[in-house]
Amino acid sequence: MNFKKFLLPVALLAAFSFALAGCDGGSGSNQAKEIKIGATAGPHAEVVEAVAKEAKKQNLNIKVVEFSDYITPDKALASGDIDLVSYQHKPFMENFNKQNKTNLVAIGNTILMRMGIYSDKIKDIKDLPEGGIVAIPNDPTNGGRGLALLQRAGVIKLKDGVGFKATPADVVDNPKHLQFKELEAAQLPRSLTDVDAAVITMNYVMSAGLDVKKQGIFLEPKDEPLAVMILAVDGKNKDNPTYKKVADIFHSDGVKQFIAEKYKGTIVPAE
Structure with missing residues (x-):
């Protein structure tokens, strides 16, 4: 066998492979992964x-x-x-x-x-009227979260231990005799003309174009999980x-x- 003829193609192939590797922008050191x-x-x-x-x-x-x-x-x-x-x-x-x-x-x-409590009728959560109507989400997770927020705001008290699984039936203290209206979450922003306040998740606040500073009367704390x-x-x-x-x-x-x-x-x- 003529080894010189064999070695030349191998050397050319190695050089070509090296050149390709040098041109690979995706794996080069100058481009971040x-x-x-x-x-x-x-x-x-x-x-x-x-x-x-x-x-x-x-x-x-x-x-x-x-x-x-x-x-x-x-x-x-x-x-x-x-x-x-x-x-x-x-x-x-x-x-x-x-x-x-x-x-x-x-x-x-x-x-x-x-999540926050919003209103077009009052400017402070303390001004909720006697017998006022408060709209909350009708799905189990956000409905319970809304009631927990109303408890945090000091307007109701829930049965111990219910947490975010609360329903209106778990309200054990309701000094202002508030009425709870359970609605589809997407309908809550539109309900503000008919209720005294509504508990609304931020995604629907955004999609409805509500003004947090003007219409928001109580928000979850910044450390709410x-x-x-x-x-x-x-x-x-x-x-x-x-x-x-x-x-x-x-x-x-x-x-x-x-x-x-x-x-x-x-x-x-x-x-």
């Missing part, structure tokens, strides 16, 4: 887009992956299809872990989406320094400014 963050369409995805813009300044390349439901993002995170998710509160994530035997972990807070949205990661990556940088960017001046200008108080940064 793509970080995929799952978020539901709307405010969550919009905030992550703002985070992605700020991240570029730190040579972090973020891709926003939008979802239209509340289960698929966590499943995609658990399976490794995406790196982070930003759309849920901690109790939701913990319930997902329990139901699916996964180990998703919160590595930071993102935004606050607080159901109001604080989180950035979650698979537990095996909870100490990843790059992901921690992403969590910090949610609290950057640029993102805070975007939230303030875009949502005008309906959504605010979480601490």
Whole structure:
């Protein structure tokens, strides 16, 4: 065999392969690895887009992956299809872990989406009239959350231990004899012309264009677990320094400014 003829093609092939490797922009050292963050369409995805813009300044390349439901993002995170998710509160994530035997972990807070009590007739929760009508969501989770908020506001008292599972039947003290009108959550903003107050989740406050400062008379506290949205990661990556940088960017001046200008108080940064 003529070894010189054999070695020449091998050498050329090696040189060609090396050249290809040098031209591979996706794996080159000058381009940051793509970080995929799952978020539901709307405010969550919009905030992550703002985070992605700020991240570029730190040579972090973020891709926003939008979802239209509340289960698929966590499943995609658990399976490794995406790196982070930003759309849920901690109790939701913990319930997902329990139901699916996964180990998703919160590595930071993102935004606050607080439930609130709104009114077109009064300016202070203390001014609710005797026998006033208060509209609350008719679904079990948000209905109980609304009653718990009314208790926190000091206008009713619930049976001990019912928490967010409360129903109007669990009201044990009602000094003003308030009447509770259970409505579909989407109808609550429109009900303000007919009731004295309504307990409304922030997504419907936003879609209806309500003014939090003018119509909001009592909001959930900033540390309410159901109001604080989180950035979650698979537990095996909870100490990843790059992901921690992403969590910090949610609290950057640029993102805070975007939230303030875009949502005008309906959504605010979480601490």
